[in-house]
Structure formats: structure tokens, C-alpha cells
Amino acid sequence: MSKRRFSLSEKQLGYAMVAPSLILIAVIVLWPIMLSFWNSLFDYRLNDPSLSQRTLGSEINMERYADNYDFVNKTIEEILAESSAEEVTNEVETIQQGINERHNTFLSEGDHEEKFNEVLETVRSHYAVKDQSLKYVSIDESFKKDYSTYLTEQSESLASLSSEQEGAMATRLSDLSGQIKLMDSSFMKENFVGFGNYAQYLQESRLWQSIGVTTLFTVVSVFFELVLGLAIALLINRAFFGRGAVRASVLVPWAIPTAVSAMIWKFLYDGQSGVVAHYFEQLGIIQDAGQLLTTSAGAIFSIIFTDVWKTTPYMALLLLAGLQTIPHQLYESAQVDGANAWNRFYKITLPMLRSTILVALLFRTLDAFRVFDLIYVLTGGGPANATEAVSVYAYKVLFAQQNFGAGSALSVIVFICVAIISTLFIRFIGSDLMAGKQKG
Amino acid sequence: MQRKAGPWFYLFLIVFVFLVMFPFLWIFLTSIKPLGDIFGSPFAWFGSGISFQSYESALTTRPLLRYMLNSFIVSGATTILAIGCAAFTAYAVTRLPIRFKSVILGVVLASSMFPPIAIISPIYDFVTDFGLRNTYPGLVIPYITISLPLAIWILATFFQNIPYSLEESAKLDGATPFQTFRKIILPLAAPGVFTTAILVFIAAWNEYLFALTINTKDAMKTVPVGISLYQSQYSIPWGDITAATVLVTIPIVIIVLIFQRRIVAGLTSGSVKG
Numbered sequence: 001m002s003k004r005r006f007s008l009s010e011k012q013l014g015y016a017m018v019a020p021s022l023i024l025i026a027v028i029v030l031w032p033i034m035l036s037f038w039n040s041l042f043d044y045r046l047n048d049p050s051l052s053q054r055t056l057g058s059e060i061n062m063e064r065y066a067d068n069y070d071f072v073n074k075t076i077e078e079i080l081a082e083s084s085a086e087e088v089t090n091e092v093e094t095i096q097q098g099i100n101e102r103h104n105t106f107l108s109e110g111d112h113e114e115k116f117n118e119v120l121e122t123v124r125s126h127y128a129v130k131d132q133s134l135k136y137v138s139i140d141e142s143f144k145k146d147y148s149t150y151l152t153e154q155s156e157s158l159a160s161l162s163s164e165q166e167g168a169m170a171t172r173l174s175d176l177s178g179q180i181k182l183m184d185s186s187f188m189k190e191n192f193v194g195f196g197n198y199a200q201y202l203q204e205s206r207l208w209q210s211i212g213v214t215t216l217f218t219v220v221s222v223f224f225e226l227v228l229g230l231a232i233a234l235l236i237n238r239a240f241f242g243r244g245a246v247r248a249s250v251l252v253p254w255a256i257p258t259a260v261s262a263m264i265w266k267f268l269y270d271g272q273s274g275v276v277a278h279y280f281e282q283l284g285i286i287q288d289a290g291q292l293l294t295t296s297a298g299a300i301f302s303i304i305f306t307d308v309w310k311t312t313p314y315m316a317l318l319l320l321a322g323l324q325t326i327p328h329q330l331y332e333s334a335q336v337d338g339a340n341a342w343n344r345f346y347k348i349t350l351p352m353l354r355s356t357i358l359v360a361l362l363f364r365t366l367d368a369f370r371v372f373d374l375i376y377v378l379t380g381g382g383p384a385n386a387t388e389a390v391s392v393y394a395y396k397v398l399f400a401q402q403n404f405g406a407g408s409a410l411s412v413i414v415f416i417c418v419a420i421i422s423t424l425f426i427r428f429i430g431s432d433l434m435a436g437k438q439k440g
Numbered sequence: 441m442q443r444k445a446g447p448w449f450y451l452f453l454i455v456f457v458f459l460v461m462f463p464f465l466w467i468f469l470t471s472i473k474p475l476g477d478i479f480g481s482p483f484a485w486f487g488s489g490i491s492f493q494s495y496e497s498a499l500t501t502r503p504l505l506r507y508m509l510n511s512f513i514v515s516g517a518t519t520i521l522a523i524g525c526a527a528f529t530a531y532a533v534t535r536l537p538i539r540f541k542s543v544i545l546g547v548v549l550a551s552s553m554f555p556p557i558a559i560i561s562p563i564y565d566f567v568t569d570f571g572l573r574n575t576y577p578g579l580v581i582p583y584i585t586i587s588l589p590l591a592i593w594i595l596a597t598f599f600q601n602i603p604y605s606l607e608e609s610a611k612l613d614g615a616t617p618f619q620t621f622r623k624i625i626l627p628l629a630a631p632g633v634f635t636t637a638i639l640v641f642i643a644a645w646n647e648y649l650f651a652l653t654i655n656t657k658d659a660m661k662t663v664p665v666g667i668s669l670y671q672s673q674y675s676i677p678w679g680d681i682t683a684a685t686v687l688v689t690i691p692i693v694i695i696v697l698i699f700q701r702r703i704v705a706g707l708t709s710g711s712v713k714g
Contacts (some may be wrong), residue, residue, distance in 0.1 A: 010617045014536030018544060019617045021588055025523060028563070029551040034516075035562035061498050186627065242453075249457050252464065256694045257646040259664035260685055264463050266680055267470075273482035275466055275618035311461055314707070321708035370555040373648040377668045391649075392559040399653055404561050415558035422553050 033415060036408045040198070043191040044405035051405075055188040058141040062187035063129040068179055069103065075176045081170065091161060092176075095154050102147045112137060124408040127228040136188070144187050151184040177344035197409035206385060206393065207410070211417070216300065219366040221307040225364060226357070228308070228314030234349075236316070237323045256309070262377035265306045269293050269378075296386030299379050303387055307374060315360060322356030323349070355429065362425040366418055390414045464689065471682040476680050493577065494679035495687070498670075499678075504684055506659055507666035508691070514651075514662060515575055516643035519581040526591035527633060531621055533592075534570070534599040545596070552589035556649050559585065567654055574657040586689045594639060597634025597709040599625065605701050634707040637697050642692075656709045663688045 008016065038054070045051040049064065076096045083089045107113040122129050129135045153176045160305055162173035201207045236246070255262065266278040271290030281289045292298040326349065334344050350357075372391040375381060380397070381388035388396075390413055398407030471494050476495075481487075498504055499563060529548075533541050563582050572578035602625060610620045626633075629684055651662040656693030661669070670681045696703065 009619065010536050011538060014532040014538035014615045015622075017536070018534035018538065019523045021529040022544065024548070024584055024588060025547060025551050029580065030547075030556055032559035032562035032566075033554065035565075036558055039561060042649045115621075159484065172508050173514065197563075210685060232456065235449070238449075240453070244700060246453060246457060247698050247704060251696045251700055251703060252458060252689075252693055255642055255646075255696050256689055257648065257664035257667075259646075259668045261463070261668055262689060263670075263681055264467055264685055267681065268466065270461060270676075270678075272676060273479060275483055278483050288710055309460070310464070317704055318708055366553050370557070372557065373664070373668075376648075391555065395555050395649070397560055397561075404565075410578065411555070411558045411561065414555045418553060418555050418558075422550075 036413050036415070039404055040406075040408035041192060041194055042147070042405045043189075043193050044403075044408075046402040049185045050187065050189045051191050053136060053188055053192050054192070055136075056192055058139050058144050059136045059146070060139050060191065061135065061186045061188055062115060062119045062137050063123060064133055065183065066116060067123045068183035068186060069099075070120065070123070070178045071174065072183055075172065075179060077190065079169070079172050081175065083170070085165070085169070088161065088165065088169065088173070091157070095158070095180075098150060098154065102150065102419055104142065106147070109140070112139075137260050147185055148187045151180050152338065155180040155184065191405070193405070197406045198413075201406070201409055205414070206388075207390075209385065210388045210390045210393045211413075213300070214369055214371065214391075214417075215386060217304060217307070217371060217387075217389065218365055220309070221304045222361065222368050224304075224308045224312045224363050225315045226361065228312045230319050232316040233319035234345075237320055242278065247317070250317060253310045254314040258373040261375045262306065262374050263309055265302070265309075266293075266378050268304050273413075289347075293379060296383060299387045303371075303375055303378055305366065306325070306378065307371075307404070310374075315364065318360045319356060320352065323354050326352045342381050346413055352367060358425065358429045361428065362422065365421055365425070369418060370414070371422060377415040390417070443607065459587050460521055464535070465684045466472050471686050472677065473679075477604060478682075498683040498687065502666060502684070503659060504669060504687060506665065507663045508659055508688060510576075510655075510660060511664075513661040514579045514583065514692035515641050517576065517580045518587050519646040521580065521639050521640045522587035522591045523595075523633060523637050524582060526588055526595050526636070527626070527629075528555060529592050530594075530595035534596050535625070548589045548592045550679070552584065556586065560649060563650070564653055570637060571600040572651060572654075574655050574660040576656050576660075578671060579647075579651060579662070582654065583644050583647060586643055586647060591636050591640050594636045594706055594709055595629075595632065598629055598636070600626050601632075631702070632706075634708075635702040638695065638703060639706045642695070645692075665686050 006339075025164065030227060042054045043051055044054050047054055049061070053059070053061070054212050073096075076092055079092050080089060082095075083092070107116055115137055119129055119134055149409055158173055158177035162170050166171060266272050269292045271277060271288075271293065274289065274292070277289040277292045278284070280292070281287045286292060286298065293304050329347050330352075334348060339347065371389050372395065375387050375392050376395070379387045381392045392409065394407055394410035394414060397403050397410055401407070452663070463616070469485060469487075470482075472490050474489055474491040475493050477484065477487035518689045529544075530540055533544055563585075567573055567582070569580045590668075606624050607620055607627070610624050613625065614706075646664060647662075648668075651665045653666075655661055655665070658666075667681070667684055670677065670684060
């Protein structure tokens with residue numbers, strides 16, 4: 001049974017067992033956060049070809065260049081073959097010459113010709129260029145400027161020439177103008193901006209407002225969750241019939257996806273058919289059922305109320321588990337000594353629950369500060385950005401505007417806030433969190 | 441102090457459970473109303489009859505069953521992968537004589553606190569570059585960020601509570617450290633591993649941000665994203681949404697009903713010292 005020769009010592013086995021998880025965490029948590037920070041130093045936009053890479057020096061997108069160079073040449077040949085007007089032929093010939101001159105200078109440098117031909121072949125057979133060192137090639141800054149200016153000018157003059165022509169020739173010329181413009185966009189702009197994105201956001205009121213909304217949401221909802229959760233835990237800390245059923249029903253709001261419960265509440269808050277909005281109106285809490293999701297105060301109330309509904313039961317469960325570890329004798333002897341209920345709560349329950357409460361607070365606060373699904377689905381950050389939490393704002397910049405540079409700056413700001421909150425908490429909790437996990 | 445439960449207590453309990461469950465109750469009642477009643481008399485508890493129109497429409501206008509299948513595959517794969525890696529790590533950190541234990545646990549804890557928004561853009565680039573958008577691995581890989589730290593953290597608590605004496609006697613009998621892990625610790629920790637698996641599964645099932653950005657094709661969406669996008673630009677089909685919500689909530693309710701004891705044990709193990 002024992003295969004001695006394969007056995008590792010305890011230490012070796014330990015490191016071998018820890019390695020896979022640590023590598024995974026390093027690759028998909030720690031490395032991405034560093035990349036996020038790196039991205040945030042660039043004006044990096046997915047929807048703008050000349051900014052779609054993080055470019056430190058002067059670079060050209062060879063794939064785009066080769067592809068459009070091919071098109072431009074083809075169109076020029078076609079125009080020269082079809083054209084009868086002398087001014088068109090002359091102008092297009094000059095452009096052909098001008099481009100070829102610069103193209104040849106470009107190819108003569110380093111290994112550009114080799115790379116260009118390889119990329120051209122790939123592009124012609126309709127494959128994407130995967131190799132990044134082939135796709136992005138560095139070029140001389142002043143040459144790039146000259147080439148780029150030339151292309152911009154020619155594209156403009158062709159556009160005006162095309163407007164003077166008629167019929168098929170006009171279309172051909174405007175096609176050529178567009179292709180030259182695309183060729184121009186293969187020159188990457190240097191887009192390193194340092195802390196520019198941060199500087200811009202720190203002066204922007206929308207960011208401060210979103211941080212304010214996130215903080216308000218976090219503080220108010222976690223406060224109510226803790227107070228109500230503790231009250232419920234104290235009340236149900238006794239033997240009663242139907243414990244299992246109560247526990248299960250309390251777990252359901254916690255267990256269903258936040259996005260789904262946000263949809264449920266969106267229906268309940270709805271101005272026309274929402275039953276909660278209707279009852280609130282009847283009770284006089286709001287003047288009009290429509291106010292819940294259309295006014296800023298109503299919308300903030302709505303997200304906090306939903307979060308409290310979803311998380312209070314969960315908080316109560318955690319605190320109840322903590323309450324059940326407090327020995328009965330403590331309360332009994334306190335009662336013998338004549339301590340009243342308030343004193344027992346204040347002198348026994350709270351101190352004994354301290355670490356449970358702090359740990360629960362830490363995780364809840366972080367969760368609340370990272371809030372995304374609830375707000376994104378329930379209000380979309382509206383009305384007029386009144387409920388736009390920082391995560392939601394960052395998401396909009398990243399994926400709606402496709403602005404990965406500025407959006408990364410926002411997401412790094414969220415990260416920093418979360419880091420500050422957890423450092424503060426861990427100072428308070430100290431080693432309680434890790435206790436008991438690393439003996440032996 | 442154990443007090444006795446009187447009638448007032450039960451009254452309170454009923455009100456509390458009713459408030460917690462009211463949204464589900466209302467969604468269920470709405471989903472079986474005839475369509476006309478949902479908009480005609482939205483505040484009546486019961487409609488003019490029972491109708492399954494909304495369910496039919498919810499299942500035919502969007503591939504709801506496909507969403508559920510996607511969620512099931514992604515969450516299942518995430519759970520297996522995370523538990524596999526985490527069981528080793530949690531064992532090594534709690535039981536084996538390695539160095540830097542507190543550093544390792546610190547890194548695990550810190551990464552469980554990472555806001556997903558902070559890593560979404562590099563992950564999106566990565567998934568796009570490898571052609572993994574709208575695939576299952578495209579979600580399973582990012583889900584490691586949520587599930588692995590969670591699994592390590594909870595499993596470490598469970599492993600900690602297994603008595604040392606069994607391990608010692610296995611060692612004396614000449615078992616290698618890995619044999620001890622496989623033959624002694626794993627069987628003993630099985631209930632804890634199972635509990636952790638349920639919690640990881642639920643966490644993966646509920647994830648929204650990665651699913652929203654990475655799997656945008658309708659056939660590859662997960663349940664939370666699918667449900668949140670039932671609404672169209674101009675009208676909100678509440679009938680479809682309530683029916684779809686009821687359908688996707690049922691599996692969760694079943695899991696919670698069956699495993700409630702274990703779930704509570706798992707949830708509290710990380711935050712309460714026994």
C-alpha cells in the first residue's frame with residue numbers, strides 16, 4: 001500500500017498544496033488589479049482605433065495599415081483606369097506617388113519590410129494578426145507626423161474633389177478619401193497621460209457625488225441592518241416551534257440573486273402597478289406612488305429599503321449564531337446579582353458579541369460599498385445620477401463609453417476606498433479574524 | 441438565556457416572516473393572474489381566475505431554460521474547480537508545517553475583499569484576447585476570483601475543527617502525509633466540504649457584473665442577467681417577469697429548504713468563533 005518513493009515530506013506537500021491556489025489568485029486577482037492601475041495611466045479607448053492600445057512611444061498598427069494600404073492602392077488603380085478627366089488623373093497620380101514615396105521610406109527602416117509583407121499576407125487571407133510584436137511596430141516620431149499630416153491633407157482634398165465630380169467617379173473618390181483616412185488612423189497616438197485621468201476625476205462633481213451616494217447607502221443600510229438584525233436575533237434567541245421553517249424563509253432573500261430581487265422590487269415600487277408604492281401612498285409616507293423611483297430621495301430610499309430587506313435576515317442569522325455561544329451561566333449569575341435587562345445586554349451580550357459584530361460589519365460594509373447589481377438593475381443610477389454608486393459610474397465609463405483608461409481610474413478609486421475601509425476595520429478587529437486558523 | 445415562547449412571540453414571528461416573504465408571495469400571486477388583471481387591477485390580491493399565460497410567454501419570449509442551464513453549468517464548474525484547489529490549500533494552511541501561513545491567509549482574505557469592478561477591464565481584455573467571450577470558461581475563470589478565497593476561508597475553519605489525534609495515529613501507522621489527507625481528513629471533512637460547495641455554488645449563481653459584460657449573447661446569458669434584461673425599451677412585461685422570477689427562484693428555495701442547517705453552519709463558521 002505504501003509507495004514510499006513518491007511520498008513528499010509534510011513541508012513539501014504543504015507548499016505543493018498551497019501553490020495552485022496562490023498561482024490562481026496571483027494571475028486572476030492580483031495581476032488584473034495591477035493592469036487596471038496601468039490602464040488608468042493611459043487615454044485608452046476601445047472605440048477609437050488610434051487609442052485602442054496603451055502606447056508609450058510612436059507606434060503603428062501594422063494590421064490596419066497593411067489592410068488599408070492594399071485598399072487604397074486598389075482604388076487608385078481603378079480610378080486611374082476609369083478616369084477621363086485630367087484633373088482627377090493628375091491629382092490621384094500625385095497622391096499615389098506621395099504615398100508610395102513615404103511607404104518605401106517606412107519599409108526601408110529596420111525589419112519593417114519583412115513584417116509588412118507577413119502582415120499583408122495574413123490580412124489578404126482574411127485572418128486576424130494575433131502576434132502583438134507583428135501587429136504594433138514602433139516608428140520614428142517625426143516620420144509618423146509627416147506621413148500622418150500628408151494623409152490627412154490628401155483625404156480632405158480628395159473629399160472636395162469628389163464633391164466637384166458626378167456619378168460613379170464621385171463615389172470612387174469619396175471612397176478613396178475615406179480609405180486614406182482609415183489608413184491614417186493606423187498611426188497610434190501616444191496616449192500615456194500619467195495621473196491625468198485621476199486629476200480630471202478628482203475635480204469632477206459627478207465622482208464626488210457618486211462617492212457621497214455610495215457612502216450614504218453604505219452607512220444607512222448597514223446601520224439599519226445591524227440594529228434590526230440584532231433586535232431580531234435577541235427576540236428569536238429561544239426555543240420555539242417551527243425554527244427550521246423560519247430559518248429557511250429568512251435565508252431565501254439572501255440566497256436569490258440580487259439582480260432578481262432588484263427586478264422584484266422594481267415591480268413593487270412601480271408607479272402604476274407597484275403594490276408597495278401603492279400602500280406607501282395610502283399610508284401617507286409618500287404623496288404620489290410615482291415618487292419612489294422618479295425622485296432622487298425616493299430612489300435612494302428605495303435602494304436602501306431593498307438592501308435592508310435582503311440583508312437584515314442574514315445579519316440576524318449571523319448574530320443569532322453568536323448569541324448562542326454566550327454561556328447561560330453568565331446571565332444567571334448577573335440576574336442573581338440584580339442586574340436589569342438593559343445592564344445584562346450592555347455588560348454581557350454586547351462585549352461577548354463584539355467580534356461577531358465587527359466581522360459581520362466588515363463584510364457587510366465592504367459588500368455595500370461595492371454595490372452594483374442592485375442599483376444597476378433597480379434604478380440604473382437614475383434619476384439624474386442620484387443613485388449612481390461609484391461601481392455603477394465606473395461600469396458606465398468602462399463599457400458604455402468604452403473608455404478603458406478613465407474607467408480604470410474610477411475602478412482603482414473604488415479599490416482604494418475598499419482598501420481604506422478594510423484597513424480601518426482590521427485595525428479594530430485585530431487578529432480576531434485570523435484566530436484559530438493557523439495553529440499546528 | 442432560553443425564554444419560553446408565548447403567543448405574542450408567535451405573532452411577532454408571523455409578522456416578521458410575512459414581511460420577509462411578502463415580495464415573493466406578491467410576485468407569485470401576480471404571475472398567476474390573467475394578463476388583463478396585472479394592469480387592470482394591480483392591487484387586488486387575487487385575479488379573476490388562475491392563468492398560466494405569463495408562464496407560457498416567459499418561456500417562449502426568452503430562452504429562460506437555457507439561462508438556467510448556463511447558470512447551472514457555470515456555477516457547477518466553478519464550484520468543482522474552487523473546492524478542488526481550496527481543499528488542498530486549506531489543509532496545508534491549517535495542518536501542515538509550512539511557513540508564511542499568516543501571509544497566505546492575509547492574501548486570501550484581501551482578495552475576497554476585492555471589488556470586482558476593479559479587475560473587470562483587464563479580465564475583459566484577457567477573455568476577449570483568448571476568444572472566450574460567450575463561452576462557459578469565459579465566466580468560470582473570472583469566477584475563481586470570487587469563489588476561491590471564499591472556499592479557502594470557510595474550509596480552513598472546518599479543517600481546524602477536526603481532532604488532531606486521528607492524524608497522529610495515522611502517522612504512527614506509517615501513512616504518508618498525502619495518504620493522511622486523503623484517507624483521514626477528507627472523509628471527516630466531507631460535510632464541511634459539502635457545505636462550502638453549496639455556498640460557493642450560490643455565490644457563483646448570483647454573480648452579475650462579469651456575466652453581464654462577458655456573456656452578452658442571448659444563448660449564453662446566465663439567470664440574473666437574463667432576468668434583468670427581460671424589459672424592453674418601451675414597455676415592461678410584468679407578467680413575463682414575475683413568472684420568470686418565480687421559475688428561477690424555485691431551485692434556490694429547494695436548495696435552501698434542504699440544506700438550511702448546513703448553509704447557516706457555513707455562513708457562521710467564518711465569522712463566529714466556536
